Amino acid sequence: MSELIRLSAADLADKIHKREVSAVEVTQAHLDRIAAVDGAVHAFLHVNTEGALAAAAKVDEQIAVGEVASPLAGVPLALKDVLTTVDEPTTVGSKILENWLPPYDATVTERLRAAGVVILGKTNMDEFAMGSSTENSAYGPTHNPWDLERIPGGSGGGSSASLAAFEAPLAIGTDTGGSIRQPGAVTGTVGVKPTYGTVSRYGLVAFSSSLDQAGPCARTVLDAALLHEVIAGYDPMDSTSINQPVRPVVEAARQGATGDLKGVKVGVVREFRGEGYQQGVIDCFDAAVQQLRELGAEVVEVSCPHFKYALGAYYLIAPSEASSNLARFDAMRYGLRVDGGALGELSAEEVMSLTREAGFGPEVKRRIILGTYALSAGYYDAYYGSAQKVRTLISRDFSAAFEQVDVLVAPTTPTTAFKIGERIDDPLAMYLNDLCTIPSNLAGNAALSVPAGLAAEDGLPTGLPVMAPALADERMYRVAAAYEVARDAAQGGPLINRVPELEAISR
Amino acid sequence: MPSISRDEVAHLARLARLAVTDDELDLFAGQLDAILNAVAQVSEVSQQDVPPTSHAVPLTNVFREDVVRPCLTQQQALAGAPAAEEGRFRVPRILGEEQ
Numbered sequence: 341m342s343e344l345i346r347l348s349a350a351d352l353a354d355k356i357h358k359r360e361v362s363a364v365e366v367t368q369a370h371l372d373r374i375a376a377v378d379g380a381v382h383a384f385l386h387v388n389t390e391g392a393l394a395a396a397a398k399v400d401e402q403i404a405v406g407e408v409a410s411p412l413a414g415v416p417l418a419l420k421d422v423l424t425t426v427d428e429p430t431t432v433g434s435k436i437l438e439n440w441l442p443p444y445d446a447t448v449t450e451r452l453r454a455a456g457v458v459i460l461g462k463t464n465m466d467e468f469a470m471g472s473s474t475e476n477s478a479y480g481p482t483h484n485p486w487d488l489e490r491i492p493g494g495s496g497g498g499s500s501a502s503l504a505a506f507e508a509p510l511a512i513g514t515d516t517g518g519s520i521r522q523p524g525a526v527t528g529t530v531g532v533k534p535t536y537g538t539v540s541r542y543g544l545v546a547f548s549s550s551l552d553q554a555g556p557c558a559r560t561v562l563d564a565a566l567l568h569e570v571i572a573g574y575d576p577m578d579s580t581s582i583n584q585p586v587r588p589v590v591e592a593a594r595q596g597a598t599g600d601l602k603g604v605k606v607g608v609v610r611e612f613r614g615e616g617y618q619q620g621v622i623d624c625f626d627a628a629v630q631q632l633r634e635l636g637a638e639v640v641e642v643s644c645p646h647f648k649y650a651l652g653a654y655y656l657i658a659p660s661e662a663s664s665n666l667a668r669f670d671a672m673r674y675g676l677r678v679d680g681g682a683l684g685e686l687s688a689e690e691v692m693s694l695t696r697e698a699g700f701g702p703e704v705k706r707r708i709i710l711g712t713y714a715l716s717a718g719y720y721d722a723y724y725g726s727a728q729k730v731r732t733l734i735s736r737d738f739s740a741a742f743e744q745v746d747v748l749v750a751p752t753t754p755t756t757a758f759k760i761g762e763r764i765d766d767p768l769a770m771y772l773n774d775l776c777t778i779p780s781n782l783a784g785n786a787a788l789s790v791p792a793g794l795a796a797e798d799g800l801p802t803g804l805p806v807m808a809p810a811l812a813d814e815r816m817y818r819v820a821a822a823y824e825v826a827r828d829a830a831q832g833g834p835l836i837n838r839v840p841e842l843e844a845i846s847r
Numbered sequence: 848m849p850s851i852s853r854d855e856v857a858h859l860a861r862l863a864r865l866a867v868t869d870d871e872l873d874l875f876a877g878q879l880d881a882i883l884n885a886v887a888q889v890s891e892v893s894q895q896d897v898p899p900t901s902h903a904v905p906l907t908n909v910f911r912e913d914v915v916r917p918c919l920t921q922q923q924a925l926a927g928a929p930a931a932e933e934g935r936f937r938v939p940r941i942l943g944e945e946q
Contacts (some may be wrong), residue, residue, distance in 0.1 A: 353850070440927055441926070441927065443919050443923040443924065443926055443927070444919070535902045536902070536904060537904045550901060550902045550903065573925070574910055579906070579909040580902070580904055580906060580909075582904060616936075646892075648888075649888060649889050649891070649892065651885075651886075652885065652886035652887070652888045652889040653886075653889050655882065655886045656886055656889065663863060670864075670929075671929060672929070672936055673924075673927070673928055673936055674927030674928060674929075674936050675927065675929070676929070677929030677930070679939060686937055686939055687939055687940055687941070687942065688939040688940065688941050689864065690866075690939075691865040691939045692864045693861075693864045693865060694866050696863075696864050696865050696866070697865050697866040697867060697868075700865070702871070702874075702875075705860075705865055705867065705871070706875055706878060706879065706882075708863045708865065709859045709860055709863060709879060710866070710879060710883075711858060711880060712859045712862055712863045713851065713855075713859050713883075716859075721891050721893065722893060723886070723887075723889075723890075725893065725899060726889040726890050726892055726893040727886075727889050728899030728900055728901060729889075729892050729893065729895060729897040729898075729899055729900075729928060730889050730892055731899070731900035731901075732895060732897050732898055732899065732900040733892060733895075735900060735903075767878050767881075767882060767887055768878075768881050768882055771882075771885075779858070782903070783903060784902075784903020784904060785918075786905075810903070810904075
């Protein structure tokens, strides 16, 4: 196994830019790793070997003439299969888009290419990003490198698993209700949901437009910050894009890494503990908060009384928007068409219904039906209308909290990674995974998850989420980077180094 | 407490253009009933005088400059079509027998 795959993105970039190693060698090392372990992990739906090597060769040519496209030029990345790519299929984990080759690149894809970031391939995900375990992928589940019998989180389980399996040093996720942060927590990796509107949604296949947000995934806080600055920024192609400069998150991560949090006020959300929370998760969280105190932060308890309504509001708003967004899959312009081989005998409506029945999996169908119900005349006020009021109340809770403190913390997810198949028959139990992550999607503020430690009872990773006000993403990077340094010092090295050796497991 | 019947689920599936099977209806009706019972908690705030939030970022009427810009070619637009003919999307008949 090449040592290159163990390096951080920042270190890889440094070696590539100093020409100690070529971008092609780095890309080849990761492609070799994917070939060796992805049979067991299944993080990737598609690997673009030729395209990745060509992109890496181009970076090497540029460096040879003294041009470095960005601080991450030449570093490989795993891209969630929800962002369009002209040179690779984009399936969203669904049969309805099997083999679909999009006619345009997403803005995030374009920015990655322009920055010289090498896209290795597309990662597995819950179908249309609906799920918390990646078991809802039409192409089979992804396995958690910490224990291959367990889920890697979801919906971005392919992205989180690719990082923990050392198949890629960087990945892109999308977070509608926690789909970046929860997979980060259960795989011992860093996942960031930037402020809503700061990373373009153009070319991001829509699930719930008012909540969807792409963001960086990495093994270190600094790597996530470097990737954040590559993908963020105003985009006129997204009408909800915020026209403001990118926040100085790299500077904040470097500042945080000096290990000083004096003058920073951290709020612990009182509502996020108690029944349903695994003891090891609570213990890791409490230890992390103690470490923040030791770094000089002032820690106070804050109350966000309306967060208890967040889960209900989310599972009304997200399915409602999904039922509308997924109406575009009508078997006419692109994607699957099921017509029994007899175009002309069946009507357009019949073809549409048969196609959607065959192309969508059970969770997508459940959510479309739920959304159709919530938007129906007679139920609208009680369900969708109330959910929108909850959204206001949650934003007010955040505003009140951020008047007292700079950042908020809570456990990322109530439990560590569960076994594949354990919750698949109980959609409601599955929804509870997102309990702690959803409020930031409803309010649109910035939030991340940084690895916190291993739970005592099962030895599996937990996450410390840090939440910051909208357009103050740098605050959470500073706190997370400071915590990461203290955690590594206290635990004798990075948490990710304790992931079991995969070859040994898969044999 | 809300409850959703198998017939209602069948009706919603028709509205959503999903040709669901009988087995799916049995399964979904029970699951959706449980989910609705859980999410109905939001109605506790329905009487409060609070403005609704549809979007985290308040934005209205975002326009771009009214200038011609490149778009997909006809070939690109048709590239993913299930069926195309003479540079157009080929679709099933629009009207049913009774119409």
